[in-house]
Amino acid sequence: MNRSDVNALILEKKRSHGLRWKEVSAQLGASKEWCTAALLGQMPLSAEQARVITQLLDLPEEAERILQEVPSRGCLSTAVPTDPTIYRFYEILQVYGTTIKELIHEEFGDGIMSAIDFSMDISRVKDEHGDRIKITLNGKYLKYKTY
Amino acid sequence: MNRSDVNALILEKKRSHGLRWKEVSAQLGASKEWCTAALLGQMPLSAEQARVITQLLDLPEEAERILQEVPSRGCLSTAVPTDPTIYRFYEILQVYGTTIKELIHEEFGDGIMSAIDFSMDISRVKDEHGDRIKITLNGKYLKYKTY
Amino acid sequence: MNRSDVNALILEKKRSHGLRWKEVSAQLGASKEWCTAALLGQMPLSAEQARVITQLLDLPEEAERILQEVPSRGCLSTAVPTDPTIYRFYEILQVYGTTIKELIHEEFGDGIMSAIDFSMDISRVKDEHGDRIKITLNGKYLKYKTY
Amino acid sequence: MNRSDVNALILEKKRSHGLRWKEVSAQLGASKEWCTAALLGQMPLSAEQARVITQLLDLPEEAERILQEVPSRGCLSTAVPTDPTIYRFYEILQVYGTTIKELIHEEFGDGIMSAIDFSMDISRVKDEHGDRIKITLNGKYLKYKTY
Amino acid sequence: MNRSDVNALILEKKRSHGLRWKEVSAQLGASKEWCTAALLGQMPLSAEQARVITQLLDLPEEAERILQEVPSRGCLSTAVPTDPTIYRFYEILQVYGTTIKELIHEEFGDGIMSAIDFSMDISRVKDEHGDRIKITLNGKYLKYKTY
Amino acid sequence: MNRSDVNALILEKKRSHGLRWKEVSAQLGASKEWCTAALLGQMPLSAEQARVITQLLDLPEEAERILQEVPSRGCLSTAVPTDPTIYRFYEILQVYGTTIKELIHEEFGDGIMSAIDFSMDISRVKDEHGDRIKITLNGKYLKYKTY
Amino acid sequence: MNRSDVNALILEKKRSHGLRWKEVSAQLGASKEWCTAALLGQMPLSAEQARVITQLLDLPEEAERILQEVPSRGCLSTAVPTDPTIYRFYEILQVYGTTIKELIHEEFGDGIMSAIDFSMDISRVKDEHGDRIKITLNGKYLKYKTY
Amino acid sequence: MNRSDVNALILEKKRSHGLRWKEVSAQLGASKEWCTAALLGQMPLSAEQARVITQLLDLPEEAERILQEVPSRGCLSTAVPTDPTIYRFYEILQVYGTTIKELIHEEFGDGIMSAIDFSMDISRVKDEHGDRIKITLNGKYLKYKTY
Amino acid sequence: MNRSDVNALILEKKRSHGLRWKEVSAQLGASKEWCTAALLGQMPLSAEQARVITQLLDLPEEAERILQEVPSRGCLSTAVPTDPTIYRFYEILQVYGTTIKELIHEEFGDGIMSAIDFSMDISRVKDEHGDRIKITLNGKYLKYKTY
Amino acid sequence: MNRSDVNALILEKKRSHGLRWKEVSAQLGASKEWCTAALLGQMPLSAEQARVITQLLDLPEEAERILQEVPSRGCLSTAVPTDPTIYRFYEILQVYGTTIKELIHEEFGDGIMSAIDFSMDISRVKDEHGDRIKITLNGKYLKYKTY
Known part of the structure; x- marks a missing residue:
């Protein structure tokens, strides 16, 4: 399991729990902008934030550790974005x-x-x-x- | 003479006249952000603005017409900027x-x-x-x- | 399961059900152009449309939720298309x-x-x-x- | 002098004569879409059209011949356009x-x-x-x- | 199963059956050039051709339908071929x-x-x-x- | 003066002399395909051919020598041609x-x-x-x- | 199973058998340069060579056939190599x-x-x-x- | 005048003097491979070599100094060569x-x-x-x- | 199993064992810079180092052999890094x-x-x-x- | 005249004056690393530094003004350097x-x-x-x- 697997899992769980980014962010005690970036794989969480999100979204224990590591940043799959x-x-x-x-x-x-x-x-x-x-x-x- | 020549000329004249973008923008009656973009070749000027800038910077008459045309936009010389x-x-x-x-x-x-x-x-x-x-x-x- | 899995599944099911895009589109109540783009992964469906297509093509329940999310757009795998x-x-x-x-x-x-x-x-x-x-x-x- | 020089000259002359593409096209006896493409360097002119445009815009004699040759097509300077x-x-x-x-x-x-x-x-x-x-x-x- | 899976399967079956493109093409009733391109994933087969090749190479039933669809063309994995x-x-x-x-x-x-x-x-x-x-x-x- | 200058000059002279590739090729004693490639800068001419073309098109003396050198081949300005x-x-x-x-x-x-x-x-x-x-x-x- | 799978298998077996390229090449009756290229997926083996290597490295029967096919050549994963x-x-x-x-x-x-x-x-x-x-x-x- | 101008000049002078790389190299007291690379702009010359080549090819005095500087290396105009x-x-x-x-x-x-x-x-x-x-x-x- | 699998496994094991690069490096008897590069897949380990790391991180036996091979170097997934x-x-x-x-x-x-x-x-x-x-x-x- | 012209001029003058970067830097009162980068076009000079360098290298007056402007940074002509x-x-x-x-x-x-x-x-x-x-x-x- 790596960060990319965790990112995919977070999106699935967020969807099945019917949560919004603002709601998730409120739990993490930071702005919606920073939290969304973090949960999309661009920022590391603090130990406390990792614990909260793991419980909130029923993530596996390993995810809690992975989320605290500094990720390899970059969210665009091409140099010029297509979306x-x-x-x-x-x-x-x-x-x-x-x-x-x-x-x-x-x-x-x-x-x-x-x-x-x-x-x-x-x-x-x-x-x-x-x-x-x-x-x-x-x-x-x-x-x-x-x- | 094309827009690219006019852009280079504007930079030279602005330098030799010792003007700042804010001062130039004030003459054009628009925000410093829009005016700077325009004078860097990304926006067309109105007839009035073209007249003003041509006088202010001693540009040739042809420049006045060129500046009113919609330019081909894009200011980065590589897909990923180096500056x-x-x-x-x-x-x-x-x-x-x-x-x-x-x-x-x-x-x-x-x-x-x-x-x-x-x-x-x-x-x-x-x-x-x-x-x-x-x-x-x-x-x-x-x-x-x-x- | 993500949008890309759903897109592949839709193509398989459409094929095995012997359906045409026009027929599928008629069920969704929108133009064939918009519906085809949506089912190829470029547009989100409304809740109603997602329900209809899920039933029509026997998609799993999770697909119904996924289809309502705004997708990451871009259907070309190279900057210059080869097809x-x-x-x-x-x-x-x-x-x-x-x-x-x-x-x-x-x-x-x-x-x-x-x-x-x-x-x-x-x-x-x-x-x-x-x-x-x-x-x-x-x-x-x-x-x-x-x- | 090559086609690229002629294209630049046409733009200069059109500007100084204060002409619009529709007006120029009317003289050439073809649609505004085809004529504009031709005068931007993407289509060859017929002998008659080349004669007309050369007179209309005071182009040099060599341009009349160049405009009748099939050009090397492609108007984008990058694979993905920036404008x-x-x-x-x-x-x-x-x-x-x-x-x-x-x-x-x-x-x-x-x-x-x-x-x-x-x-x-x-x-x-x-x-x-x-x-x-x-x-x-x-x-x-x-x-x-x-x- | 998609066209790409079918293409791989055709290559495997052709190899294990010890067939040559010319032999396979003869069964399909078209030139060796067109047939080879088709079986490499660049052309759709007719219903009859799809039936023939499915039997000849013991392909699964779904392949028969997939082979009749117009494929996404393009066989080079880089813009400039390396082979x-x-x-x-x-x-x-x-x-x-x-x-x-x-x-x-x-x-x-x-x-x-x-x-x-x-x-x-x-x-x-x-x-x-x-x-x-x-x-x-x-x-x-x-x-x-x-x- | 380099080969690229000579190529441009050949195109200009061919145009002003009203010659066709077939006519030029006939003078050079080789196929129209090879000769056209050569005169577009992709093949070296023999001493005799260089002499002939220089006279036929009124090229400067230096061109005669340049045309006998093996050129740097490659006529496409982008990896994927746009024309x-x-x-x-x-x-x-x-x-x-x-x-x-x-x-x-x-x-x-x-x-x-x-x-x-x-x-x-x-x-x-x-x-x-x-x-x-x-x-x-x-x-x-x-x-x-x-x- | 395709050539790429066979290539990976050869590397694994060579490692577990503790063999060197020179030793493997000696068995194939060709130079170390050609044999290494072949076993890295860039050359087809003769029927005899394919039999030898299959036995030497305990490869599956299908590999023996695959190794005799002309591979798609090109061993660099980027146009400019990074290693x-x-x-x-x-x-x-x-x-x-x-x-x-x-x-x-x-x-x-x-x-x-x-x-x-x-x-x-x-x-x-x-x-x-x-x-x-x-x-x-x-x-x-x-x-x-x-x- | 920069190294690129000197390179072009060397090619012109070598042509008009009817010299071969081997002949030029013999004058410089180094291998034909190294000398050719140097004269094509990929190696700096020693003071003595620069003096020799300047006299041999009638280069301007400034060239003599430029040829002694370490050049910016790289002779391919595209990552994958076309010639x-x-x-x-x-x-x-x-x-x-x-x-x-x-x-x-x-x-x-x-x-x-x-x-x-x-x-x-x-x-x-x-x-x-x-x-x-x-x-x-x-x-x-x-x-x-x-x- | 190849080097890339081993690299991923090392990262997982390092995380679950709660180890830092400095601690791991100390075990290998080399600088933290060299060891980290090696364990990220850019350097081969000596036989002794491979034995140590395999024990320390509970890696499979095959990994011990793989880690001694010279890897294919290059850690950036794009020519211009995004992180x-x-x-x-x-x-x-x-x-x-x-x-x-x-x-x-x-x-x-x-x-x-x-x-x-x-x-x-x-x-x-x-x-x-x-x-x-x-x-x-x-x-x-x-x-x-x-x- | 723009920064790129000034950069070329500085290289020419430095060569003809027989100066070294260290000597030039000593005049500017900053490290050789920073000064060299500045004179290669990557850093702006202070008014005093611009005055000094203009005198030292006999640059035109306009250069003095240009050298004080923040340049567009980036000295590599390809994403992956060739030198x-x-x-x-x-x-x-x-x-x-x-x-x-x-x-x-x-x-x-x-x-x-x-x-x-x-x-x-x-x-x-x-x-x-x-x-x-x-x-x-x-x-x-x-x-x-x-x-």
């Missing part, structure tokens, strides 16, 4: 990639937005012309070091 | 791509966040442990049609 | 891609044809020199937003 | 590729839709919820030969 | 691709050689300096349509 | 690649068809349902050596 | 590829070194500064045919 | 790559053949059935270090 | 690749740093602004041979 | 990538080594069996944030 919901974010990178770079450098200087000291929030914005999705990326500015 | 500042956003896609998909579907149903009826905001968040970059993506939820 | 029937449409993109772009922009302005608020129709056109295939793509025009 | 307006059609292929294949085979038997004995029509459909783009692909059904 | 016997034909394309294009256009005008209304013949040519392989490709000329 | 006339031959490889391999091995044993001791012939076959293109590939059978 | 021992030969191609081409053409004229009528020898060269590996490639010169 | 003369060596890697690895490890243990402390020799072997090309690769065995 | 922890090292190569080359050549002359006669050390550097990771690469300088 | 000196570091990643990941996680927990708050040192280690190259990578440990 339209995911592709739109790749498209934003194609349209705005150099813009983001220019504006970060103009405001902060030479550096990057961390993808490690980072959080994300996905929420609904009510709008009479059709609701909108708002995704906030929040990462620490890291300055390139001169030495 | 670290831009790569971090590809990395976020590798780590959170399936998470974003799951949470959009859970909250909204089967659909996507539009990358067309879309806006972006990049701002600084003051933080005593080091300032943070906040990027907000705001796109209309588009529902998959059943027919 | 000639499918390749011709990629070829049309190679020959007419920039033409479609130019004519959409000339007629509508800067924007795209939605692939989400979208429908497709495939039909036969009688012709004495050999019947023709007519495929109609119908998508909402989405205007690029300036902000 | 969103064009990408949507690649996306339709990712979502509906196998569906189109199945339905052509169910209706016609083993064969393909020709991309050679083929025509395309792009038009506007008025709609109160927002106008729609209708693209009709019309190709001869070609049956796979058994021998 | 030297197959690679030589890719090499011919690298050396003569543009030549074939030029000569078809010079002789026929703008169009292609059909790969659908197509037949192939592979035969031995006795030669005292070493026998030669002669492969004849025979496809209908299809003229590009102007509309 | 439909050329693509069809790649498609034939996708559909018949393993078939060709099996039938060569069945008839000749373990070996290949040479692409070096090789000739090709492209000709028209009159046919009342539409003329056909016949391409004959003729290569020496080369047996794999055991040692 | 350092193998990569060095790819590197030699990157550094000396054009050199080999130039020197073959200068010495022999327009042609290639056959990889079919070919043999290879790998041997140790004693050297006080550290032993050296000598690999001799020996292939028939094949002249490009003009026709 | 048949070069491709055969890639093919040998596809057929014998794992064999070479196995036999080096069996004879020497865990290590590689150096491509740095390496020499190559290309020579003609007279043979009544057609002359053969013999290429000897000679590299130091480098043992993997355990630490 | 952020690993990617940073690819990024360093993108930013500093040419710098490393220039400085090695300036200091040592034309040559490389061996990746075979090589060792690596990973350690923690205490730092009040946050601890740092120090990775030392130590490889023998190998000089390019002129011959 | 052997650079490739060895890619190879280290193929052999040790997963090892580095495991040991960082074991020692530090879930996180990465920063490639931004990062320094590198390249030095010579005297060794009687041949000098060695020591490269030290030193980056801040960045912990993955849970939120």
